[in-house]
Amino acid sequence: MRSAALLMVLACSSILAAQGVAFVNIERVVLEYKKTADITTQLENRLKQNTEQVRLKRQGLQQKLEALELSDAPALDRLQKERDLAIERVEIDLQEKGALLQQERELVEHLKKVYKEVQREVAAIGASKGLSAVLLLSNEELGGRTRNDVWAGIQLRSVLWRDEKLDLTAEVVQRLNR
Numbered sequence: 001m002r003s004a005a006l007l008m009v010l011a012c013s014s015i016l017a018a019q020g021v022a023f024v025n026i027e028r029v030v031l032e033y034k035k036t037a038d039i040t041t042q043l044e045n046r047l048k049q050n051t052e053q054v055r056l057k058r059q060g061l062q063q064k065l066e067a068l069e070l071s072d073a074p075a076l077d078r079l080q081k082e083r084d085l086a087i088e089r090v091e092i093d094l095q096e097k098g099a100l101l102q103q104e105r106e107l108v109e110h111l112k113k114v115y116k117e118v119q120r121e122v123a124a125i126g127a128s129k130g131l132s133a134v135l136l137l138s139n140e141e142l143g144g145r146t147r148n149d150v151w152a153g154i155q156l157r158s159v160l161w162r163d164e165k166l167d168l169t170a171e172v173v174q175r176l177n178r
Contacts, residue, residue, distance in 0.1 A: 027138070043106060046103065122134050138157045
């Protein structure tokens with residue numbers, strides 16, 4: 001039974017090789033593409049700056065709250081200041097969430113552009129090698145902390161095995177980084 005399955009896999013592999021099929025690990029390409037690393041660094045630096053700004057604003061707000069606690073202000077003035085500080089807290093929270101959403105949007109747009117660049121390079125490599133198709137390859141390791149996560153990871157993988165000679169990932173990364 002086991003040898004029959006192995007023969008089936010090897011037969012499929014040789015058919016794919018004869019048909020001019022290769023594989024690319026897009027996740028690895030994206031991670032190793034210099035442009036992606038540069039964008040990630042820029043986004044991380046911007047997030048650090050935003051985080052520091054928010055931290056300073058929260059610190060200032062805390063100082064205002066402490067000063068209010070120590071003040072002898074009349075009840076009406078105190079209530080108005082508490083309201084103003086509550087509004088300030090909400091504004092700080094919104095600024096923080098807005099910065100995170102903006103970063104996520106920029107990352108999504110960047111990934112879309114990178115994917116188009118990867119497609120262009122894969123098409124060029126495939127055409128130059130006379131390939132009929134280049135299939136997406138997932139990372140070897142399955143992630144997940146639950147049985148459902150693992151099953152989802154298995155079901156998303158279309159390639160169970162391949163001949164390493166058919167992997168174009170390194171070549172795609174090299175072309176993108178030139």
